[in-house]
Structure formats: C-alpha cells, structure tokens
Amino acid sequence: MNYTFYRITMYILILLVACLKVAHFTNVISSRAVPWTSAKNECTLVVPELMKPGDLNFDIPIINGTVNTTLAWIGRYISYSKWIEFEGCFNTIDDFDVQEFEISEYNDNRVWRCHSLCSGNNFGLTESVCKCFTKSTRYKDISSLCKKNFRKERNGGLYGTSGCICKYTKSEAMFAESNEGSTSHTNMSTLSYWNEPNTLQYDNKTIVDRMRSRTEVYPDVVPFVERLLSGSKRSITNQEFLQKTEKIAKYLVSLGVKKGDKIAIYGKNSLEWIIGEFAIFFAGAVSVHINILTRDASDALGMIDICKCRFLLIDPTNDNGAAQLISAFKERDRNNHILLLRKNEKYQFYDLESEFCSPDRKSELPNVDTDDDAMIFGTSGSTGTPKLVLFTHFNIACNTPTDADNPSYSHFGGPSKFTIFNDRTFSWMGGTPITNFLYGNQMIFTSTSANPTKEEAMQIWKMIQEEECNGGCFLPYLLQNIIDTLGKVEDDGFRLHMLFSGGQIIDDAFIKTVWRYCKLFFIGYGFTECFASVSLIPLSEGQPYCTGYVGKINKGVELRIVDGSEDTVPLGIHGDIQIRHKALSKGYFANDELTKEVFTATGWFRTGDIGYLKDEGVLIITGRKKDIISRGTMKITPGFVEEKIQSMPGIKNVVVVGVPDDHLLEEVCVCFIPVEEMDVTPAAVENFCKDTFLKEETLDGMGEMPKYFLRFEIFPLLYNGKLDKVQLKKLAAQNLKLCDQ
Numbered sequence: 001m002n003y004t005f006y007r008i009t010m011y012i013l014i015l016l017v018a019c020l021k022v023a024h025f026t027n028v029i030s031s032r033a034v035p036w037t038s039a040k041n042e043c044t045l046v047v048p049e050l051m052k053p054g055d056l057n058f059d060i061p062i063i064n065g066t067v068n069t070t071l072a073w074i075g076r077y078i079s080y081s082k083w084i085e086f087e088g089c090f091n092t093i094d095d096f097d098v099q100e101f102e103i104s105e106y107n108d109n110r111v112w113r114c115h116s117l118c119s120g121n122n123f124g125l126t127e128s129v130c131k132c133f134t135k136s137t138r139y140k141d142i143s144s145l146c147k148k149n150f151r152k153e154r155n156g157g158l159y160g161t162s163g164c165i166c167k168y169t170k171s172e173a174m175f176a177e178s179n180e181g182s183t184s185h186t187n188m189s190t191l192s193y194w195n196e197p198n199t200l201q202y203d204n205k206t207i208v209d210r211m212r213s214r215t216e217v218y219p220d221v222v223p224f225v226e227r228l229l230s231g232s233k234r235s236i237t238n239q240e241f242l243q244k245t246e247k248i249a250k251y252l253v254s255l256g257v258k259k260g261d262k263i264a265i266y267g268k269n270s271l272e273w274i275i276g277e278f279a280i281f282f283a284g285a286v287s288v289h290i291n292i293l294t295r296d297a298s299d300a301l302g303m304i305d306i307c308k309c310r311f312l313l314i315d316p317t318n319d320n321g322a323a324q325l326i327s328a329f330k331e332r333d334r335n336n337h338i339l340l341l342r343k344n345e346k347y348q349f350y351d352l353e354s355e356f357c358s359p360d361r362k363s364e365l366p367n368v369d370t371d372d373d374a375m376i377f378g379t380s381g382s383t384g385t386p387k388l389v390l391f392t393h394f395n396i397a398c399n400t401p402t403d404a405d406n407p408s409y410s411h412f413g414g415p416s417k418f419t420i421f422n423d424r425t426f427s428w429m430g431g432t433p434i435t436n437f438l439y440g441n442q443m444i445f446t447s448t449s450a451n452p453t454k455e456e457a458m459q460i461w462k463m464i465q466e467e468e469c470n471g472g473c474f475l476p477y478l479l480q481n482i483i484d485t486l487g488k489v490e491d492d493g494f495r496l497h498m499l500f501s502g503g504q505i506i507d508d509a510f511i512k513t514v515w516r517y518c519k520l521f522f523i524g525y526g527f528t529e530c531f532a533s534v535s536l537i538p539l540s541e542g543q544p545y546c547t548g549y550v551g552k553i554n555k556g557v558e559l560r561i562v563d564g565s566e567d568t569v570p571l572g573i574h575g576d577i578q579i580r581h582k583a584l585s586k587g588y589f590a591n592d593e594l595t596k597e598v599f600t601a602t603g604w605f606r607t608g609d610i611g612y613l614k615d616e617g618v619l620i621i622t623g624r625k626k627d628i629i630s631r632g633t634m635k636i637t638p639g640f641v642e643e644k645i646q647s648m649p650g651i652k653n654v655v656v657v658g659v660p661d662d663h664l665l666e667e668v669c670v671c672f673i674p675v676e677e678m679d680v681t682p683a684a685v686e687n688f689c690k691d692t693f694l695k696e697e698t699l700d701g702m703g704e705m706p707k708y709f710l711r712f713e714i715f716p717l718l719y720n721g722k723l724d725k726v727q728l729k730k731l732a733a734q735n736l737k738l739c740d741q
Contacts, residue, residue: 209368220238245279249282262285262307265287272342281374287376392586522538530605535550561575655715655728657669
C-alpha cells in the first residue's frame with residue numbers, strides 16, 4: 001500500500017514539474033510537443049521526464065508497467081507530427097560510424113547547433129559533444145534485432161518492435177532526428193521560422209504497395225476517367241488498372257529492365273500513359289519525365305543521355321518532335337528498346353495494347369522499397385543543361401494519408417467520391433496522376449493542350465459538369481480562358497465545390513471573377529523539388545486578398561526566412577525562403593554541384609523566392625531571386641533560349657528578358673544586337689526561332705518560343721561594364737508599350 005502511494009505521489013510531482021519544463025521547451029522550438037504513440041503493445045509513453053534545458057527527449061518509457069528513467073528512444077524521425085518514430089533497430093553500444101563535434105555552450109541553442117552539424121542525420125547530445133549517426137548506422141542489425149517482443153538485454157540495450165529502447169547515461173544521450181532547424185537564435189517565437197506538426201496518420205509504403213492494397217479493398221472503384229473534346233470517354237477500374245500495370249511491368253522485366261534502371265516516358269495525357277508509368281514502378285525502375293521543346297529533340301535526348309535510359313515509352317500521336325526522338329534514340333544504340341503507349345501505323349514498334357492481348361509472362365517482379373528511386377522530373381537549368389529532380393517512393397507516398405485516415409473519404413464518403421478535373425500535362429509535377437491516385441480521388445483529364453483556345457475551354461467546362469466534378473485544378477491562364485468565355489454566357493448555376501490554381505502570382509482582380517465557377521478558391525504554393533505543397537490558402541467570396549499572399553504554411557512543412565548569411569531573420573523581415581520536408585527531393589540526379597548549391601548541408605531547400613513571414617505562419621511572396629521568366633506556370637531559363645539564338649548568323653549579342661503580360665504574368669522578349677554591317681531584322685530572328693523552337697506542338701502549347709523581338713544598337717551597362725539587365729527589361733517593356741514611359 002505504501003509503495004503504491006509513493007508511486008502515485010511521484011507521478012504527480014513529475015507531472016507538475018514537467019509541465020513547467022515542457023512549456024519552456026516548446027517555446028524554444030516554436031512547435032507543439034507530441035509524444036510518440038506507435039509503440040504497438042510493447043510499451044506506453046506517459047508524462048514527460050524532468051530534464052535539463054537542451055535535453056531533447058523528455059518522455060518516460062514504461063516497459064511492462066515499470067518506469068525506468070534510464071531508458072530513451074532512438075531512431076529515425078519519420079513523421080513531422082511526432083517527436084520520434086522508428087524505421088529499425090540498432091544498439092547504441094555497438095561500434096558505429098560516428099562523427100563527433102564539441103559544443104562548448106550548454107543551453108537550449110545546442111539542440112539546433114547539433115542538428116545543423118549533423119546535416120539531418122541522427123544525432124546525439126551530451127554535455128559537451130554532438131554525435132552524428134549516418135543512415136547506414138540506423139539500419140545496423142535490423143534483421144537480427146527487430147522482433148515482435150522485447151529481447152533480453154544485450155550490451156546494455158533492449159530491443160523492441162519498430163524501433164529500439166536503449167539505455168543512456170550522461171555520456172550517451174538519446175539519438176533522434178527532430179523537427180528543429182538550424183539557427184543562431186534562441187528565441188524562435190520572434191523569428192521567421194515555422195513548423196506545425198501534422199496530425200494525420202501516414203504509413204511507410206511504396207507506390208506499388210498503395211496500389212495493391214487499394215485494389216484489394218476497392219477493386220471496382222474507378223480512379224481515372226479520360227475525356228476527349230469530341231465527347232467520347234474511357235475509364236478504368238482499380239482491378240483493371242492493376243492487372244494491366246503488372247502485365248506491362250512483367251514485359252519490361254522480360255526485356256531486361258532491372259531495379260534502378262531509368263526509363264524515359266513521353267506523350268499526351270492518356271490512360272496508357274498512366275499504365276506505362278505505374279508499370280515502370282512495378283518493374284523497380286525509375287520513371288524519367290521528358291519534354292520536347294526543340295524540333296531536333298536535342299533537349300529530350302540530353303536528358304535521356306544523362307540518365308542512361310535504354311528504354312523509351314512514347315506516344316507519337318500528333319508527332320510533336322517524337323519522330324526525331326525515336327530516330328535518334330535508336331541510332332544511339334541498336335539494343336535500345338521502344339514501347340509505344342498507343343499503336344501508331346507509322347511505327348512498327350511493339351505497343352501496350354498488343355501486350356494486353358498476349359499470354360501472361362512468367363517474369364518475376366522485384367520487391368520495391370520506400371528508399372528506392374521512383375521518378376525524375378526534368379526542367380531546364382540555369383545554363384540550359386537539364387535539371388533532373390529525383391524522388392524516392394518515400395518522398396512521393398510519405399505525404400499521403402492512409403485510406404483509414406483520409407479526410408476526403410470521411411467527407412465525401414469513400415475513394416473516388418471526390419472527383420477532380422486536372423488540366424495539366426502528366427509530365428509536370430502539378431499534373432502527375434500519382435497524387436490523385438494516392439489520395440483516392442477520381443481524376444478526370446483530357447489530352448488537350450495546357451493552353452487551350454476559348455472554344456476548348458468551353459468544352460472543358462461542359463465535361464466538368466457532365467462528370468459532376470467536385471473540384472478542378474486549373475492553370476491560371478486556362479481558368480482565365482474559361483472566365484473570358486463563360487462571362488458572356490448566362491449563368492447556369494453550376495459551381496465547383498473547390499477550385500485549385502497556382503504556379504504564378506494571382507492578383508485580387510483575378511480572384512474577384514472566379515466566384516461564378518466555385519464555392520471555394522484555393523491558391524497553392526510549391527515547387528517541383530518538393531512532392532507536397534508548401535501552402536494552400538482557401539478563399540471564399542468576399543474574403544480580402546492581397547497579391548503575393550499564399551496563406552499559412554501547411555502542417556509538416558518546415559519553413560524559414562534567412563538573410564545572406566543564412567541566419568534566420570526576425571518576423572516581418574524580407575529574406576530568402578527556404579523549406580524542409582520529408583517529401584523534398586533527394587537532389588538533382590547526376591549533378592552533385594547543383595544539389596550542393598540548392599540544398600543546404602542540413603537539408604534546407606533554397607527556393608529562390610523572396611518573401612517574409614507573419615505571425616501564425618502566414619507567408620507573403622514578394623518576388624524571385626533569379627531571372628527565371630515565369631510564363632504561366634512554365635519557368636523559362638533565358639540562358640537556354642539565348643544559346644539557341646546566338647547560333648544564328650549575324651547575331652552579335654542576345655539577351656532574353658521577361659516583360660509584363662496581363663494573361664501569363666510574363667512573356668519572353670528577345671533583345672539582340674546584330675553584327676556590324678549586317679541587317680538582321682526582328683522578323684528574321686522570329687523566323688529563326690520558329691524553325692528552332694516548338695510552340696503549338698509542345699505539351700503546354702507554348703514551349704519556350706519567344707513572343708517579342710527587339711533590335712538594339714547597344715545594351716545599357718552598369719558602372720563596372722556589366723549588363724544592366726534591370727534597365728534592359730525596362731527599355732524592352734517601354735518599347736513594346738507594356739508599361740509607362
């Protein structure tokens with residue numbers, strides 16, 4: 001009786017004192033402390049333990065009902081909604097590959113300092129030493145130590161399901177990745193830093209796992225509907241989708257595709273495109289999204305060469321440079337394989353439909369892991385060299401909730417009950433069908449250009465009504481086409497529940513026109529480098545809005561605003577926007593130099609945007625750091641266009657700048673100086689560009705074809721002799737009468 005009374009009294013004392021300590025610690029990291037609750041039935045976490053300032057873990061583990069304050073959790077930090085979560089077991093006493101750094105200060109700031117030094121790896125804190133543990137360290141002895149029940153003590157460690165509980169002393173602090181960032185400040189409540197934990201439950205599954213489990217539970221649900229402007233449509237059930245995907249995957253394996261191989265994919269939006277990409281995942285390979293912007297397809301071939309693709313899945317419908325790509329791809333190596341997504345009489349290559357009708361192959365599909373590479377998105381780099389953004393299965397699937405915890409299921413009544421139209425091409429981040437599939441939405445799509453005519457926009461709105469869509473995801477300029485067209489037609493009363501847009505700055509005047517088409521308007525802010533949006537602001541009619549406002553940072557996204565020294569600035573101060581997230585890309589494939597330039601050693605992504613953070617995590621975007629031209633949602637690199645035009649005979653100098661455009665935010669203007677005594681006219685340069693760049697034939701209907709052409713005798717220069725690009729942009733806009741003189 002006395003012993004029980006003593007234990008209860010101690011619990012109350014610990015709880016009272018710990019509450020004070022938790023309040024202090026929470027203020028330091030500017031986030032809510034959420035204990036780990038996924039320890040199955042082996043243990044339960046209770047009241048925080050009283051620890052000195054700077055100690056990272058303050059949860060007391062209870063094993064078999066006994067409090068043991070000498071035990072602490074270790075493992076890899078997976079979910080931003082929890083302090084610590086595990087991926088495997090390892091023993092702190094074993095001889096690990098550990099880096100150590102001395103930290104002289106003993107205060108709350110040492111947590112941030114240690115995390116920064118360890119570059120996002122597992123870290124441990126002692127009174128004067130920061131210990132860094134590599135990824136390979138985390139997986140040590142996983143196979144032999146992870147069992148359902150706890151094993152006996154071994155070298156001072158106890159091992160449990162999904163992770164480990166290990167003893168620690170003052171010289172062996174707990175090891176975990178936390179949601180702290182790196183900063184030289186100690187009072188985070190006044191700094192431009194935000195990280196709100198996510199409350200949804202996520203599983204550690206691959207795209208392949210998700211597809212199989214979804215099909216097992218919902219075999220007859222329709223995830224995709226393809227609509228044609230002619231009025232016809234096609235759809236596919238989960239069961240059909242899985243069967244066809246596995247069939248194509250086995251065919252790829254039979255051709256010699258091995259785990260980790262890169263497979264290029266190109267073509268218009270279609271069901272076959274979706275099946276082809278998922279088949280790449282099932283074969284354990286990596287899907288490489290390519291675009292063709294030049295008539296000789298040299299840009300696409302450059303990506304293929306960098307990725308060493310031996311396989312190409314392509315839909316040559318409407319050509320679009322596909323003929324040149326196919327010819328050059330086969331010429332590179334006779335052993336290269338081409339698989340047509342859709343049958344085409346001009347080409348004698350094997351196609352998906354023929355494989356669907358063939359007998360089942362006996363190829364064995366590989367096991368796919370969450371750490372395996374899955375997808376590469378291609379964009380143009382600052383020098384015209386393709387920038388290849390690489391994602392793993394974990395990056396892609398980690399941010400989508402399980403079916404059991406999916407909010408859209410509970411709101412709309414199950415999978416594919418939320419029906420959404422998406423106008424983007426599949427090869428773009430915003431158009432990828434993977435996102436809607438993982439979220440369990442029914443995706444309605446068409447294969448029209450991403451920059452349709454007003455007549456096509458009217459047809460799209462009609463098909464949205466016929467499919468009874470709940471939501472729509474539109475590029476701003478497609479939405480503007482719909483508004484311009486339907487604004488002249490009597491209001492039919494149809495409203496989307498939700499309308500999503502983004503990719504370029506949207507102003508208040510534009511927003512005031514959308515309420516005829518939706519009940520809620522969402523503006524998204526994100527990047528190709530992150531497979532999750534940074535923010536998503538919901539607006540209702542009459543709600544005030546200021547240009548550049550992108551709303552509150554999404555849960556699970558870590559964001560900071562930094563100065564030129566990459567120190568976090570105070571709230572309300574302009575600076576460079578950086579983000580960190582578990583869905584963030586691994587980096588740029590085959591380009592370590594660019595990866596180091598864009599991603600910090602501690603895992604922060606330098607977005608290139610300028611802005612400031614307000615209270616409660618509200619972000620305002622004020623501009624771009626570099627000279628990338630934002631035409632619609634297309635980011636055009638001037639250097640790529642300049643390089644092509646510079647090869648034209650008679651061109652001495654060429655500079656490509658962005659000029660204002662009411663419809664697309666910016667347009668591409670070519671400013672050139674001809675070689676002396678050569679009469680090169682703007683019309684001649686325009687014709688050269690028409691012969692060099694694709695426009696209507698590209699997936700978005702514009703490509704990188706410039707709109708304006710201006711001849712100069714001299715360019716404005718700065719005092720140091722360098723080009724004054726700001727003044728040149730101003731002169732170009734004035735000459736084109738796009739701004740005041």
